[in-house]
Amino acid sequence: MTAVAMTVNGKAVTGDVDPRTLLVQFLREHLRLTGTHVGCDTSQCGACVVHIDGKAAKSCTTFAWQVQGANITTIEGLAEPNGPLHPMQEAFRENHALQCGYCTPGMIMSAVDIVWRKGNDLDENTIRHELEGNICRCTGYHNIVKAIAAGAKAMEKSPMAKTA
Amino acid sequence: MYEFKFHRPTTVRQAAGLLARQEEAKLLAGGHTLIPTMKLRLAGPKHIIDMSQIEGLSGIEVKGRSLVIGAFTRHDEVATSSIVKENIPALAELASLIGDPAVRHRGTIGGSVANNDPNADYPAACLGLGATIVTNKRRIPSDDFFKGLFETALEPDEIIVRFQFPKVNKAAYVKFPNPASRFALVGVFVSKRGSDIRVAVTGAGSNGVFRVTAFEEALKKRFGVKSLEGLTVPVDGMSSDIHGSAEYRAHLVGVLARRAVAAATA
Known part of the structure; x- marks a missing residue:
């Protein structure tokens, strides 16, 4: 067993885990933050995307001990508890950018990362290219792309859209 | 995934020493090939040597x-x-x-x-x-x-x-x-x-x-x-x-x- 300590959604957390524990398992099974999903478990689908020190990463392809001391943000940490949704979450709701919802947390975490890297004015090509690491089996992506363009614009005016 | 021990050396010399000493040791950098391979049990290193704590290796x-x-x-x-x-x-x-x-x-x-x-x-x-x-x-x-x-x-x-x-x-x-x-x-x-x-x-x-x-x-x-x-x-x-x-x-x-x-x- 190995001791891990990191900051998750602004809170210091610790755990005593088997070295094989992936970050996504630590989040879901030890911290009970089940918003981050395991889809393919092969680093292709993006359902497990979280932010590690402000950068989108696949938590199914990272050992918990590799992010010792890091700052992790999950879908649960994007907005304040019981407060308004993050503008990207709101844009997904407004644009009906989900059907089954399984890919949504990863989509939104990737979307926020795209805005941080590419700015608030995103064209369709950029969004589609940048979403290559997130797979949705239901929607055909059309509304996801619309939501991200809208969410990106909304983030420009939102105090919640600060970089990590 | 098979069990392993991990090491976090802070110099290349330490990492090389671990590689030489430990049987079935593997270096871990970003992990985006090694970890999926370990999940599939196509690799089962007994020792993982993490390169992330070594200064001066990136830039x-x-x-x-x-x-x-x-x-x-x-x-x-x-x-x-x-x-x-x-x-x-x-x-x-x-x-x-x-x-x-x-x-x-x-x-x-x-x-x-x-x-x-x-x-x-x-x-x-x-x-x-x-x-x-x-x-x-x-x-x-x-x-x-x-x-x-x-x-x-x-x-x-x-x-x-x-x-x-x-x-x-x-x-x-x-x-x-x-x-x-x-x-x-x-x-x-x-x-x-x-x-x-x-x-x-x-x-x-x-x-x-x-x-x-x-x-x-x-x-x-x-x-x-x-x-x-x-x-x-x-x-x-x-x-x-x-x-x-x-x-x-x-x-x-x-x-x-x-x-x-x-x-x-x-």
Whole structure:
């Protein structure tokens, strides 16, 4: 067993885990933050995307001990508890950018990362290219792309859209 | 996944010592090949030596006529580096095509090259630019480094510390990605540095990355798309799988080489 300590959604957390524990398992099974999903478990689908020190990463392809001391943000940490949704979450709701919802947390975490890297004015090509690491089996992506363009614009005016 | 112990050395010397001492030890950089391989139980190292705590292994700088990139430098850093874009833009472009944004935030150049996956992008850049691979023991020219599928010239306790890419006059990388994995079904890197012309192909060869000397000779006469017209590579020696037949890959090598030369001369 190995001791891990990191900051998750602004809170210091610790755990005593088997070295094989992936970050996504630590989040879901030890911290009970089940918003981050395991889809393919092969680093292709993006359902497990979280932010590690402000950068989108696949938590199914990272050992918990590799992010010792890091700052992790999950879908649960994007907005304040019981407060308004993050503008990207709101844009997904407004644009009906989900059907089954399984890919949504990863989509939104990737979307926020795209805005941080590419700015608030995103064209369709950029969004589609940048979403290559997130797979949705239901929607055909059309509304996801619309939501991200809208969410990106909304983030420009939102105090919640600060970089990590 | 099989059980393992992990180590977090803070110097290359410590890491090399661990590699030499521990049986069935593996280096871990970004982990984006090793961890999936361990999940599938295709790898079961008893010891994992994490490179992330070693200072000085990442970074990008120009030294003389070379672009020097640390082994732990992540793909996203290469893709977005103004130094790389200014000195060898084709290398930044290549890095921007690896995997997807989240993968590029974790994966490293050293990890990719040490692994020498036959469909990886960076081996084509090393061979296509005539890079020198600097380890804790020696300097290895890329022409002597890649030895076949997942095989390199690296000794068991040898660690890549940095890459030296010579600045070139012209270069481009064109890739036909597998739509699911974004690995190269075929990728062609071309470069021109004075009279040194290189055409390196990844994804296609049944023995990993290789140079196409026939194309290079043709381009020495004139570095233009027309020089490659009608030229093909032999089907024999191409890999063949569910993603593409040997004939298809051989065809793509010609097409992508012409596109790469067009991009390099644009």
